[in-house]
Amino acid sequence: MSEQEQKISELRKVRLEKLQELKSLGLDPFGQRFERNTLTRRIIDDFEFWENQTARVAGRIMSKRRHGKAGFANLQDIAGRIQLYFRADDLGEDKYELYKKMDIGDLIGIEGQVFRTQKGEISIHVHDMVYLSKALHPLPEKWHGLKDVELRYRQRYVDLIVNPEVKEVFIKRSQLIKEIRNYLDDKGFLEVETPMMQPIPGGAAARPFITHHNALDMDLYLRIAPELYLKRLLVGGLEKVYEINRNFRNEGISTRHNPEFTMLELYQAYADYEVMMELTEDLISNAAFKVNGSLQVEFEGHIIDFTTPWKRVQMLDAIKEHTGLDFNSLDDDESARQGARSLGLEVDDRASRGEIINEVFEARVEEKLIQPTFIYGHPVEISPLAKRNREHPELTDRFEVFIMQREIANAFSELNDPIDQQERFAKQAAKRAGGDAEAHMMDEDYIAALEYGMPPAGGLGIGIDRLIMLITGSPSIRDVILFPTLRPRE
């Protein structure tokens, strides 16, 4: 905008001069509403119908080839591209001048007859054109596109213009979310919205962002999860609810983490985690099929197969399978610590058996899980909101789905015992007092809600960005978020 923008000099100057020329001809370089009668792609897909018909299309000029008193250009709209043919004899000298002055990147509207060139390319023989927006900045190169990842993220609009596969990813993202909504709506779930700004951030183990409300003179946290509010709705009798929206976590950024990310959470009264397993694999495999037209997708050299049913493995069995360590016979904290150390892992002397089980799993098992797999039976210490397993009260009726070494979903039978919940929160609060910034805060209001009676329920969370990464074969979360978090420049 400021000095640097003005210094862009030659290329920009030339375009500013062209802009002035358009104005001096009495033309508006930043035009008005333009009524199209079709899209580029439709003409190409249905040439039989469109041949010799008059088409009105609008879009961006992506390339230009001039030959004296005639020439070509390619126009791009949301659906694709089509070639335009301009001929001085048919267009008139004035309009042909406009074509000559036209820059790659300009937005124009045209009307003309659909035909096929001698070389066989479906084209529009333009007999009228109007300026819709003059571009003052040149587009990246036509052949290599925009490669610089930093520019791609900072100027996503340019990325979308010149890299068609990027547009495809975000179209698929939209389709996938729409399919999820359709699926859940059909099953009688109610979509709801709960607070993004919360006085007590709960429902996950994470550090929150803090903000401040001036009129109330109070700090609020951006939510790390909607969970505790959605379960209050179960208390209220909304038996099947879901929410798809952003969560915010004040943590590191990586190819798998963006500070704000999209999460699906759903809760179903009178169900449990096994119902959630069936729902999860059905929901994801259906959505993947609808978006890709296939249950298989390639990701980093692996073929991921979403075909159901998915493998189900108890967490301790998975650890035993991949490390040889059997935690069923390591039944106290000390022997668990020694077991983990025997694998070469560093273990805190204060770590409990359940925490160690989790650490061993994350360090040695996660990386082995390529195809969709349910891992169930998490220790109670790392699952403060999940119902205990009846036979093994030190474990919970909880599962996570792993695909391509990534955690995609997390679900459990919801803890609806307010007394147990109170105790779990107390333990978390103690850890918090001991310096664990990610431990849960005590939420008295949530306990009070539980005391009114929450039905037994299954709850499920799915990381939408990560699911879209898988379904579109995108290795970085930034490839599926339109405007990923970046430091501002300078």
Add this chain to the structure above:
RNA sequence: GGGCCAUUAGCUCAGCAGGUAGAGCACCUGACUUUUAAUCAGGGUGUCGGAGGUUCGAAUCCUCCAUGGCUCACCA
């Protein structure tokens, strides 16, 4: 936050035994009335990310800083 790597024209990239910056595309001028990475003839449009330092001389070597990527840590 740590480690490694990158940053040169609008874009994609060369140039680095240190000698004062290049190519393709884009752009400008001209030719060409069905081309398509159009072609042909001419034209480099630059704070070599920023600031110091070494040197007669730095895009190139050193230090610090900035931004980004990968990775580790933390999480989803």
